[in-house]
Amino acid sequence: MVLVTLVAATLAGVVLRRRSGVPREVRGDVERLTSGDLEADLGERATLVQFSSAFCQPCRATRRVLAEVTEMVPGVAHVEIDAESRLDLVRSLNILRTPTVLVLDASGHVVKRASGQPRKVDVIGALGLAVGE
Amino acid sequence: MQADPRALRFAAVVTTIVLALVLVTGSAWLLAAQAVVFALSIFGVSPYGMVFKGIVKSPPRELEDAAPPRFAQGVGLAFALVGLVGYVTQITPLALGATAAALFAAFLNAAFGFCLGCEMFLIIRRLLPAAR
Structure with missing residues (x-):
């Protein structure tokens, strides 16, 4: 029982570590967020939307x-x-973890999404895609 | 409130060992003791953290917010209590399942620094719309 649990936790830990913070393509319908949804202005070229919570270490x-x-x-x-x-947004975007970072292009379309703390180079890479470079 | 991340990690390691021992020995008393530790840690008086402070005197390089790990200790307490109910009523799957779940989370924290209990916050909030 102990062994099975620890092996399962190790596998989960390795998968989490590999996936955490890596920006992924958004599959299915591309969502579009407006400045009204965000209650803030969109960036001129791109917007980084970070979902945080009170009990979140990497936020x-x-x-x-x-x-x-x-x-x-x-x-x-x-x-x-x-x-x-903003549980309404959390539900409609199906956000399960904090932090989750959405990379929006100039018109607010969700181009990439990362759950967990992202690395700087990955964010810059995802932005390159969003601004169409 | 800020906490020393090394003390938190140390506490996670000890918790992992204690919960593994609970599963090996089937001791409800040991699980009860761990439940008390979880309960104390919610209020920032972590016995394992105090042991760490007694051994390691050097200051931490950086501090982190104490709220997420405290919340996670509460999640740990909930699982420990469910496990205790299982041991006392001799519903073995409940006892083993809940204790194993707590061990799973404690090990993830000890080995990977990943706070599974913290992640439960948003999921619980999503499930409880009325609590708003």
Whole structure:
């Protein structure tokens, strides 16, 4: 019982570590978010939307990463949303974890999505796609 | 409130060992003791954390927010209590299932630094729309 549990947890840990924070293509219908949905203005070229919650360890580090990227790349806005106060959005976008980062293009279409703390290079890569470079 | 991440990790390791021992020995008393530890940790008086502070005197390189791990200790307490009910009523699948679930989460935290209990927050909030 102990062994089975630890093996299962190790597998889960390895999968989580590999997937965590990696921006993925959004499958199915591409969602579009408006500044009304976000209660904030969209960036001129792209927007990084971060869903956070009160009991989230990696949210602070994620905020730092996204703020750095926003400073580096002109025309990009960083919008942070408290998941608990926007459960409507959380449900419609099917967000299960915090942080979840959505990369939106200039018109608000969700181009990429990462759950878990993303690496800076990955965010910059995903932004390249969003601004069409 | 801020916490030393090393102390949190140490507590997760000890919790993993204790829960594994519960499964091996089938001791409800040991699980009850762990439940008390979970309960104390919710209020920021983690016995394992105190042991760590007694051994390691160097200051941590950085601190982290104490709220997420405390919430996770609450989730751990819930599973420990369900496990205890299982042991006391001798419903073995309940006892083993709940204890194994707590062990799963404690090991993920100890080995990977991943807080499964913290992730439960949003999922629970999504399931409880009325609580808003």
